[in-house]
Amino acid sequence: MPAELPEWVPAARRAVGDRIRVRRLHQNLTQESLAHTAGIDRSTIQRMEAGHEMKLSHLLLVAHALRIHVTDLLHG
Template sequence: MPAAAQPPWILDARRALGDRIRDTRMWRDMTQEELAEQAGIDRSTVQRLEAGADAKVSHLLRIALTLNIPVTDLLHEL
């Protein structure tokens, strides 16, 4: 389903998830490149996720492990 066809609450939740990833990454004093390299994903993937793109569970698991937080912290209150 294209992003435009998504209900607003899904788009809001994806943006909130991206904000949590970015906030936690910055709190850890990491660049997108550092997070991507340590998580084993492309920097463009980190960039898209932080911008609110659709997320794969495997990417979220890798990011959470790299940031040393439970994946539920990224999904909290979505």
């Protein structure tokens, strides 16, 4: 069983999810259209925006689909 994560880790994941949602809405994209462009499932976008654990490859694909650098999602 993995050790309990420090509170800043889930908080940072939620912040990344919020930045994905803001960028998506700013570009007038639905979760479905972003998922299609990124080549991943809509449920993956939904989980990412909710701040659940996400794969680096998914984060890279979403950043590419949003036409931004991945660090824009990580650092805001």
